[in-house]
Amino acid sequence: MNCLEPALTIACAADYKDPFTLPISLDEKKRANARRLELASIYGGYSDQLAVVAAYDCWRNAKERGQAARFCSDYYVSPGTMNMLHGMRKHLQGELIRNGVVPQDVSRCSTNAHDPGIIRAVLVATVYPNVGKFLPPKNGKRGVIQTTDGAKVRLHPHSLNFRLSTKRSEDCPLVIYDEVTRGDGGTHIRNFTVVGPLSLLLLATEIAVAPANDDVDGYDDTDSDAEDGIEIDDDEYNGKKLMSAPDNSVIVVMDRWLLFRSSAIDVAQIYCLRERLSAAILFRVSNSSV
Known part of the structure; x- marks a missing residue:
């Protein structure tokens, strides 16, 4: 689908960890969340995975200008994690070239690297059938995600979509997620992306x-x-x-x-x-x- 660059970032982050740090103070947490939302908006917003893609893109651009440290400080990103993702991406790309999956000149493999619609469609293809429907809040409780087996799973507080909301009961956004995790507070979905119905219907x-x-x-x-x-x-x-x-x-x-x-x-x-x-x-x- 010619979106190799973001695919490499998403694959490596899923295998390792996302680069965002979690501040301790409440004010710092608010600023950090605002920065993540800002990064996610580059690719249309409402996506934990695409926030990581945007963070890596911006970090790499800042690194070329000698401003990587400043970017990491301003956007609450771990320099060590970014460097690890950078190395993992190079290794993974090299393996794809070595096995003939992509050509030696990979420049033409990323012509859709900044198209949010295509990237989200590729995400759907990657994690399907991990699909859910956001159910709006009721009785003062937060909204939950209903999965394909009917289970209702909470949104993890660390997700930038934690405050996802909808005012009308018939507006139930569709989401795709990497996994459901279980903790002391029950089951949660931490990394997920809001998607449209067309890519789901096609796949x-x-x-x-x-x-x-x-x-x-x-x-x-x-x-x-x-x-x-x-x-x-x-x-x-x-x-x-x-x-x-x-x-x-x-x-x-x-x-x-x-x-x-x-x-x-x-x-x-x-x-x-x-x-x-x-x-x-x-x-x-x-x-x-x-």
Whole structure:
């Protein structure tokens, strides 16, 4: 996908650790969080992983100007961690070149390195099916992430998305995460990124279409089973009838748990894109030297 540079950073940080330090005083914590949010905004915000990518990019630029120490101090970044990530990236890139995965001249492998949409899509492909839906706060409690198995997991306080919120109950952002960790306070998700539905629909194992009728108007109710009241009819005739009118309103069911309201024409286009994407990935994997 021609975003080698950020991919190297994300892979190495996931294998080692993110570079941000945690100050002790409350005022310093607020400043540190504001700096992380500032860095994440470079790639569209709402992403722990992309905050690390931005931090590395800015650190490397500062290093070339002889201002790495100042950058680390201003943005609450560990110099030692940054140097370790820098070395790990060089080693990983060298292994990719040695094994013929990328060419010797890697410059053309990062033409999309600053495209937030493509990078987020690659993140989705990397961690899928670690997908969740943010459920808004209720009864004064903080919002939680509902995972594919129905579990409800808390947001870790160290995540820059810890204060993620939404005012309307039907606005449930989708997120992808690296792992669920267990601590004294229960289960948490620390590193996650808010993503849009398209990349998920393109990469999902299965998508099905159901008629959008009054029985499923409450499909976004987070307190109930999302599949209640929905019967996916695999009958070929009924399926063709449902999709016969482009403006028909339908419900798209992703991997039998996540639902989207759409039109028949949009779903048809998504099916076509899925086929083309699968063919492109198969070609690329089969011809890695191209």
